[in-house]
Amino acid sequence: MRHTHLMCAAVRNEAENDAGVTALRLTAVLTAFGPGDGPLGVSELARRTGIAKSSVHRLIGHLVGNGLLERDGTSVRLGLKLFEIGQLAIRQRGLVDAARPHLADLREATRNTVHLAVLEGAEVVYLDILRGPDAPRLPSRIGGRFPAHATAVGKAILAFSEQSEVDGVIAGGLARVSTRTITAPGLLKRQLTKIRAEGIAYEREESGTGVVCAASPVLGGDGKPVAALSISGWVNRVRTERVGPAVRTAALALSRALT
Amino acid sequence: MRHTHLMCAAVRNEAENDAGVTALRLTAVLTAFGPGDGPLGVSELARRTGIAKSSVHRLIGHLVGNGLLERDGTSVRLGLKLFEIGQLAIRQRGLVDAARPHLADLREATRNTVHLAVLEGAEVVYLDILRGPDAPRLPSRIGGRFPAHATAVGKAILAFSEQSEVDGVIAGGLARVSTRTITAPGLLKRQLTKIRAEGIAYEREESGTGVVCAASPVLGGDGKPVAALSISGWVNRVRTERVGPAVRTAALALSRALT
Numbered sequence: 001m002r003h004t005h006l007m008c009a010a011v012r013n014e015a016e017n018d019a020g021v022t023a024l025r026l027t028a029v030l031t032a033f034g035p036g037d038g039p040l041g042v043s044e045l046a047r048r049t050g051i052a053k054s055s056v057h058r059l060i061g062h063l064v065g066n067g068l069l070e071r072d073g074t075s076v077r078l079g080l081k082l083f084e085i086g087q088l089a090i091r092q093r094g095l096v097d098a099a100r101p102h103l104a105d106l107r108e109a110t111r112n113t114v115h116l117a118v119l120e121g122a123e124v125v126y127l128d129i130l131r132g133p134d135a136p137r138l139p140s141r142i143g144g145r146f147p148a149h150a151t152a153v154g155k156a157i158l159a160f161s162e163q164s165e166v167d168g169v170i171a172g173g174l175a176r177v178s179t180r181t182i183t184a185p186g187l188l189k190r191q192l193t194k195i196r197a198e199g200i201a202y203e204r205e206e207s208g209t210g211v212v213c214a215a216s217p218v219l220g221g222d223g224k225p226v227a228a229l230s231i232s233g234w235v236n237r238v239r240t241e242r243v244g245p246a247v248r249t250a251a252l253a254l255s256r257a258l259t
Numbered sequence: 260m261r262h263t264h265l266m267c268a269a270v271r272n273e274a275e276n277d278a279g280v281t282a283l284r285l286t287a288v289l290t291a292f293g294p295g296d297g298p299l300g301v302s303e304l305a306r307r308t309g310i311a312k313s314s315v316h317r318l319i320g321h322l323v324g325n326g327l328l329e330r331d332g333t334s335v336r337l338g339l340k341l342f343e344i345g346q347l348a349i350r351q352r353g354l355v356d357a358a359r360p361h362l363a364d365l366r367e368a369t370r371n372t373v374h375l376a377v378l379e380g381a382e383v384v385y386l387d388i389l390r391g392p393d394a395p396r397l398p399s400r401i402g403g404r405f406p407a408h409a410t411a412v413g414k415a416i417l418a419f420s421e422q423s424e425v426d427g428v429i430a431g432g433l434a435r436v437s438t439r440t441i442t443a444p445g446l447l448k449r450q451l452t453k454i455r456a457e458g459i460a461y462e463r464e465e466s467g468t469g470v471v472c473a474a475s476p477v478l479g480g481d482g483k484p485v486a487a488l489s490i491s492g493w494v495n496r497v498r499t500e501r502v503g504p505a506v507r508t509a510a511l512a513l514s515r516a517l518t
Contacts, residue, residue, distance in 0.1 A: 019321065022282065026282055066283060080348060085289055086342040087342070088296075089336070090342050092296065092336045125343065143343045145343075
């Protein structure tokens, strides 16, 4: 019987580990969906996650049962419940609600597109975007990501971040996003010093051709950057030096509102 | 040995079921957070989910590891990854992107607050809200829910839904949200018939005192309602009969854009 117990204990440990594996696999299925995707089938999800089809089939059953996925014919799509939970995730930060009137003012005053973004590792994540009537159609989307060093919002946040965070971004490599992206560490560091002194970050076609941007960091009570606001427009229609003070003013007002 | 195998098989089946239990528990932890919540501790999450503290502790470890939760001191909050996945969940529907310009037009034209909502069971879920300068501060929030029968958007969608869906809402009980909420099934049915004929739903202080609203359904190519648009404002400042045609026009344009 001792032998039996030992064996079953091993299986039980496996079950214990299984909880971690299941958690990992559930997340893998949920994060397998990309921006351009419609509903995905079992085979496609198995291919993307590297999980066996039979397991994907079972995981989908659980996720549909809990409302995190929804069936669409023989495929599945992300559930509305994920949208609801996701909204709570940013509400907990209080940031989006607090930023909304400031973003609206900026758009009203400049007629261009305004962004609210946070830094996640070496990328920025857009929490909110209000598109202006005079602005170009930008590739940014709410919930989307972009390399931090190639954007004004990213540079605005990095300029006020710990040196170790900046070093981490540089160590990860400054990928070229457009022909004007800053890819030299020394040049980026010099710009960040200037941005820190002025409180405004400028971006001139560094994220894409034809687009310029001015951004300013939103600082928490401890002086650490929590986000950045920006205004983006056509290079030949927006004078970033002129909209810079507007975005700085809005960022200062939002910083004050958060503390 | 046969005995051993049988016993271990039982434990193995348990492990198999455990995947379902884990999925259920992970969802329970993620949905334990409410609109007003900051970060929550292990004890509070255990209390809300009914899961043992030791299990909650382990689940949190998995969820933090996968980015679905984030640590905040000894507590946890919903992770930014959930926001990103949640945005994809509504992007898959294409609805929010398609509706944005129509919502912006409506707000511009009426200076009041505009909503985009879908029906989920007996409740509406707000997918997007643009607040107008002349509008009251409403309790609605993006990702939030409200009883369908007490809102213009809910009535607009129900008026074009299958009879079985309407019956389901009525069977669930028409809760009184404000003193003017329609709680009589017969009255609701008569209103829905009228709304179906006119294409516009009105709400007069049924969701809250002082607020009126006009809504119109967004119909898919199959004629089924996929959402509704609305305009809300102060009862003494907005003539719903006058903004009704505007919201109807926008809803028709959006319906056409989706098909």
